[in-house]
Amino acid sequence: MLRRTILSLFLIAPALGHAAVYHCKVNGQTIFSDQPCGDNAKEIEVNAPPVNGGGSMQTEAGDRFVKSRELDREIRRLEREKEDLRDAMDRALARWQEQKRRANNNLAGATWEQSLAQEAEVMRERYQSEIDDVDRQLERAREKRSKL
Numbered sequence: 001m002l003r004r005t006i007l008s009l010f011l012i013a014p015a016l017g018h019a020a021v022y023h024c025k026v027n028g029q030t031i032f033s034d035q036p037c038g039d040n041a042k043e044i045e046v047n048a049p050p051v052n053g054g055g056s057m058q059t060e061a062g063d064r065f066v067k068s069r070e071l072d073r074e075i076r077r078l079e080r081e082k083e084d085l086r087d088a089m090d091r092a093l094a095r096w097q098e099q100k101r102r103a104n105n106n107l108a109g110a111t112w113e114q115s116l117a118q119e120a121e122v123m124r125e126r127y128q129s130e131i132d133d134v135d136r137q138l139e140r141a142r143e144k145r146s147k148l
Helices: 002-017 055-104 109-147
Strands: 021-026 029-033 042-044
Antiparallel strands (some): 021 029, 021 042
């Protein structure tokens, strides 16, 4: 349906831009009309202004606006991703704390606790690496946004 409407507009638009205008004199007054207004009607050609009358400045401003909106969305997405990563790291550390607490109540707890400590360090490094990556992406997006 939308394609038909757009196609119809493209087909009709040239006809609207080249409508006939007639110049007549009736009772000593000059009249312009879209239909012949007498035997002495003269058709005059009126060229419609270009559709994109603003030129390249409007286009550039529009492009900058679109790019800034896209960058704003990207920045918000990255900020949410960073928060999600921090929340996931906090949940993982809370699970680690619970396992560590249980290890203290276990006879083999010392060995298990050392293993848990190493696992927690690896987990922190992994999440921090992902958070740092998102921070770099955020920095680049904000820099691009400030240049627009």
